[in-house]
Amino acid sequence: MSRAWSFDRFGLEHLRLVEVDEPAPGPGQVTLAVTACSVNYRDTLMVAGQYDPRMPLPLVPLSDGVGRVVAVGEGVDRVAVGDRVAATFAPRWIAGEPERSIVRLSRGGPLPGMLAERRTLDAEGVVKVPEHLTDEEAATLPCAALTAWSSLVTEGNVTAGSTVLVQGTGGVSLFALQLGKLLGARVMITSSSDEKLERARALGADATLNYRTTPEWGRPAAKWAGDGVDLVVEVGGAKTFEESLKAVRMGGIVSLIGNLSGSTAPVPLTRILMSQVRVQGILVGHRAGFEAMNRALAAHPTVHPVVDRVFAFEEAPEALRHLRSGDHFGKVVIRVA
Ligand SMILES: NC(=O)c1ccc[n+]([C@@H]2O[C@H](COP(=O)([O-])OP(=O)(O)OC[C@H]3O[C@@H](n4cnc5c(N)ncnc54)[C@H](OP(=O)(O)O)[C@@H]3O)[C@@H](O)[C@H]2O)c1
Numbered sequence: 001m002s003r004a005w006s007f008d009r010f011g012l013e014h015l016r017l018v019e020v021d022e023p024a025p026g027p028g029q030v031t032l033a034v035t036a037c038s039v040n041y042r043d044t045l046m047v048a049g050q051y052d053p054r055m056p057l058p059l060v061p062l063s064d065g066v067g068r069v070v071a072v073g074e075g076v077d078r079v080a081v082g083d084r085v086a087a088t089f090a091p092r093w094i095a096g097e098p099e100r101s102i103v104r105l106s107r108g109g110p111l112p113g114m115l116a117e118r119r120t121l122d123a124e125g126v127v128k129v130p131e132h133l134t135d136e137e138a139a140t141l142p143c144a145a146l147t148a149w150s151s152l153v154t155e156g157n158v159t160a161g162s163t164v165l166v167q168g169t170g171g172v173s174l175f176a177l178q179l180g181k182l183l184g185a186r187v188m189i190t191s192s193s194d195e196k197l198e199r200a201r202a203l204g205a206d207a208t209l210n211y212r213t214t215p216e217w218g219r220p221a222a223k224w225a226g227d228g229v230d231l232v233v234e235v236g237g238a239k240t241f242e243e244s245l246k247a248v249r250m251g252g253i254v255s256l257i258g259n260l261s262g263s264t265a266p267v268p269l270t271r272i273l274m275s276q277v278r279v280q281g282i283l284v285g286h287r288a289g290f291e292a293m294n295r296a297l298a299a300h301p302t303v304h305p306v307v308d309r310v311f312a313f314e315e316a317p318e319a320l321r322h323l324r325s326g327d328h329f330g331k332v333v334i335r336v337a
Contacts, residue, residue, distance in 0.1 A: 004116030005316050008058040010049025015061070015317050022118040025073035031120045032067030032085065036139035036310075039332045040064065040171060041258070044324045046109045055109050061320075063089050063107040065114025065336070066129060066139040076123045084129055087114055088287050089142050091125025095288035103283055115316055117336060127290050132301040140305040140331040141293070143284055144171035148179050148233065149293040150285035151255040156231050160184030163225040165232045165247050167211070167240055169196045172257060174306045174330045176233040177205055179293075182300050188221055188229070196329050203306065211240075218246025228252055228275075238262030250275045257282050306330030313337075 002022055007014045025031045043062050045051035069083045079085055091111070092102045107113050129138035152158040162185040166176045169191045180187040181204040188207040189200045197208040207224050209217045221243075222228040228249025234241060237259030244254045245268055256279055272279065297303060308328040311319035313336045323332045 002117035003313075004060050006058045006060050007047060010047065010053070010057075012047055012317050012320060015047060015320075017314070020116065020118075022116070023120050025071050025076075025120050027074040028076060028123055029073040029120055030069050030076055030079060030085075030123045030126060031071040031118060032065075032087070032126070033070045034065050034067040034114060034117055034119055034336045035084075035135040036336055037062045037065040037114050037334045038140040038144070038171075039319050039323045039334065040143045041260070041323065042143070043108055043113075044320050047320060051109065059109055060112045060114075060116055061108050062113040062115040062334075063087075064139055064142040064144075065119070066135050067119070067336075069126075070118075072123070078123050079126060079128065084135070084138070085126040086129050086138055086142050086290075087119070087121055088125045088127060088290055089146065089284045090286070091122055093286040094124065095286050098283060098286075106284075115334065115336075117313075125287075127287060127294065130294050130298040130301075132298070133304065136307055136310055136333045136335060137305045139333055140171065140175075140307065142290065144331060145175040145179070145305065146285040146290050146293060147172050147257055147282055148175035149296075150289050151233055151257060151280075151282050152176060152179055152183065152185075152231065153292070154285060154289050155280050155282060156253055156255060158183050158185050158231055162186070162231065163229040163249075164188070165221050165225075165229045165244070166190070166205075167233060167235050167244075168260070169193075169200055169329050170235065171331045172235055173233060174200070174203065177203055178303055178306075179296070182296060182303055185230075186225075188224055190217055199329055216243065216246075218243035221247035222249070225249065231255060233257060236261045238265035241265050242268060245271050245275070245277065248275070248277055251277070253278045253280050255280050255282055307333050309333070310335050
């Protein structure tokens with residue numbers, strides 16, 4: 001028997017530590033001894049019933065986890081016992097265009113999540129993680145880092161000399177800052193906190209803007225880049241989209257990732273049309289993108305994910321509460337073993 005966190009009714013107060021009998025790996029499967037998980041904003045919505053109130057329960061939460069392979073089933077040759085791997089967010093999305101039936105099967109809802117001591121998974125849905133990262137750091141990669149990578153690289157054409165505007169200092173955004181710098185881009189970042197902006201500068205941000213004191217940051221951002229930034233990493237949603245359209249250059253990209261300030265807003269269609277802007281939705285990313293990102297990180301061993309705080313396995317509900325508070329800078333992690 002091993003332990004897992006599970007909820008059978010929506011609400012953080014219903015998250016319970018339960019004993020589970022994780023099966024031995026069947027053909028094509030691997031069993032992981034999970035060592036660390038990370039929390040994403042989506043996980044907090046999932047537990048609260050705000051992501052999909054019809055999500056089938058009970059559910060083990062959290063899409064992101066890393067572990068050691070402790071057993072492999074028949075026919076597995078991608079990984080071996082002893083390898084350190086991360087579970088991928090949408091385990092059947094290997095590469096190429098997204099397909100609804102494949103991408104909707106994501107971990108932490110509707111598929112069981114990673115907040116467990118042992119998990120038996122299809123071997124196709126795991127990837128080896130860069131050696132220079134600790135387990136706690138590697139556990140931050142599957143959702144937030146890959147989303148930033150997909151935004152900048154897979155769908156974004158960001159390269160040396162590009163200009164990128166990143167919103168806020170949460171998990172996805174700090175990865176977008178770090179990966180943008182790794183790619184040679186110039187990066188401007190916004191935050192509600194001057195202290196967080198100082199920390200973002202220390203991570204390499206070229207320019208900063210406080211979106212509380214400068215709520216109309218779109219034009220100053222465009223001016224900073226010359227005549228608009230090449231790409232905006234849009235996590236704010238309803239209350240930031242219009243500023244993003246002011247910030248982006250003609251022919252640039254607004255990478256639509258999150259909706260922290262709401263998911264419905266009037267859309268300035270004429271501005272999109274007249275500036276030939278591409279609004280690019282991003283849904284995390286595929287395994288091939290994860291592997292490409294890991295190669296990039298392995299080639300830059302000085303780059304480490306920003307871990308705000310590590311909670312013990314028994315403190316998992318506290319970790320979700322901390323993320324929801326918005327006090328964090330970067331990723332919130334749970335050490336499992
Ligand atoms: N589409 C996808 O594939 C995908 C993948 C991952 C995440 N997401 C979404 O992306 C968003 C961010 O996720 P996350 O896990 O990075 O969240 P997170 O770590 O909780 O980040 C939250 C941070 O965003 C900033 N923020 C909040 N409201 C803002 C606003 N109105 N304008 C600008 N920044 C704002 C704040 O930064 P400051 O404290 O610095 O102000 C806050 O700390 C969420 O909506 C999430 O659901 C989508």
